[in-house]
Amino acid sequence: MSAFVDNSGKIAAPVFKDILLPQCGAPRSEVIIGPQFGVDTGIIDLGNDTVMAVSSDPLSLIPTLGLKESAWLSVHLLANDMATTGFAPMYAQFVLNLPETLALGDFEIYWGYIHQFCKDIGVAITGGHTCQIEGQNSTISGGGTMFLTAPKGKIIISNNAKPGDVIVVTKETAISSTSILAMSFPETVKQTGKDVYEQACSNFYRTSSLNDALFAAEILQHNTELKAMHDVTEGGVVGAIIELAQASGCGFLIYNDLLPVGYAQKKIANLFGIDHRFSLGSGSMIMIIKRGTESKLLNHLKSKDVPAVVVGEITDRDEGYKIWQDDKKNDVDFNGEDPYWGAFFTALNAGLK
Numbered sequence: 558m559s560a561f562v563d564n565s566g567k568i569a570a571p572v573f574k575d576i577l578l579p580q581c582g583a584p585r586s587e588v589i590i591g592p593q594f595g596v597d598t599g600i601i602d603l604g605n606d607t608v609m610a611v612s613s614d615p616l617s618l619i620p621t622l623g624l625k626e627s628a629w630l631s632v633h634l635l636a637n638d639m640a641t642t643g644f645a646p647m648y649a650q651f652v653l654n655l656p657e658t659l660a661l662g663d664f665e666i667y668w669g670y671i672h673q674f675c676k677d678i679g680v681a682i683t684g685g686h687t688c689q690i691e692g693q694n695s696t697i698s699g700g701g702t703m704f705l706t707a708p709k710g711k712i713i714i715s716n717n718a719k720p721g722d723v724i725v726v727t728k729e730t731a732i733s734s735t736s737i738l739a740m741s742f743p744e745t746v747k748q749t750g751k752d753v754y755e756q757a758c759s760n761f762y763r764t765s766s767l768n769d770a771l772f773a774a775e776i777l778q779h780n781t782e783l784k785a786m787h788d789v790t791e792g793g794v795v796g797a798i799i800e801l802a803q804a805s806g807c808g809f810l811i812y813n814d815l816l817p818v819g820y821a822q823k824k825i826a827n828l829f830g831i832d833h834r835f836s837l838g839s840g841s842m843i844m845i846i847k848r849g850t851e852s853k854l855l856n857h858l859k860s861k862d863v864p865a866v867v868v869g870e871i872t873d874r875d876e877g878y879k880i881w882q883d884d885k886k887n888d889v890d891f892n893g894e895d896p897y898w899g900a901f902f903t904a905l906n907a908g909l910k
Contacts, residue, residue: 570594573592577592587603588600588602589602593804594800595802595803595804598638598642600712606709607706607708607709608706608708609704611703612638612639612703617630617631618659618696618698620696621741624666624670626761627698628671628674630839631698632680633765633839634764636703636765637766640767641786642713642714643711645678648703648704650683650684652685653686654688655689655699656690657693680703711780715785716785716804716805717784717845719805720808720871722846722871723867723871724871727842727844728769728842729819729864730833730836731793732838733837735822735826736760736761737897737901738897739758741905746828749824760819765840769858769863770844772863773786773842773854781847788839789838789842789843790839791837792893792895794868795835795891796893796895797838797843805871807872808872808874809870809871809872810869811880811889812880815868816834818834829900829904830896831900832896844865
């Protein structure tokens with residue numbers, strides 16, 4: 558692993574702080590929110606009480622999953638970031654750096670699904686760049702950017718948590734990591750039970766948290782009741798809570814027994830030796846809400862078939878990152894390394910089927 562990235566392949570926090578942040582081009586007064594650790598979107602003031610939110614992410618092209626599934630991840634992981642604002646994405650740009658080995662017919666299928674998934678959520682594709690590159694054999698096929706506009710006073714930013722606020726998690730932990738492991742190594746996962754394999758595969762299309770966020774935004778007042786949101790990616794549910802707390806300059810206390818984990822996720826996590834709490838969990842959304850609004854939010858999400866639970870609260874920075882486990886309060890022990898990546902490549906190199 559390179560010295561300037563962490564164990565997940567993302568830029569290491571010191572490098573982000575010391576090299577990227579001080580060198581972000583020309584300062585412009587209309588940039589309300591620029592690059593920040595744990596903040597999902599940039600926010601630009603367009604005037605007339607309107608702002609634009611922007612977010613970028615890698616695109617996926619994963620042969621062991623398939624073209625449709627890769628397109629789903631490419632679109633919806635971008636949309637999940639956008640959803641943290643409380644609004645739906647509107648526009649997208651895609652830069653495709655494709656392997657030379659990708660046939661025209663496969664490209665047509667892949668792009669057709671990107672088009673369809675964008676259309677389904679109301680996103681217009683406004684441009685980008687497409688090429689094939691010699692030696693490109695990564696599962697990352699390029700990058701995408703999504704945009705939206707919204708009223709300035711209504712936009713939600715993930716650094717707005719305050720001590721005393723309540724932490725809500727939608728769905729369950731490790732949805733995406735365990736579903737990808739099941740789809741990539743079906744014969745291995747079926748050894749734990751056919752029902753486990755089938756549930757994990759069906760979980761794949763639960764990796765969008767766009768509706769989770771939009772349903773919350775329609776029932777709670779923006780920024781006073783619904784304070785902040787952060788979608789779960791590398792580092793899992795607990796990693797996402799850490800990022801949000803760090804962005805907000807706060808601590809937190811969560812309860813291990815309240816963290817939601819599905820039966821299939823737990824079985825597969827145990828099979829591959831990964832901690833479901835810290836494992837890639839796209840599909841879950843972290844919501845920070847005003848104390849006293851829990852029932853209003855949870856009942857509304859339940860009516861929309863989105864499971865959600867309270868898992869803890871935001872605390873003062875000085876109290877640190879704590880988890881209540883084994884009848885005592887402990888420091889959260891997480892070094893930033895998502896165990897999913899190591900488990901996936903270990904299984905791949907071992908020739909698991």
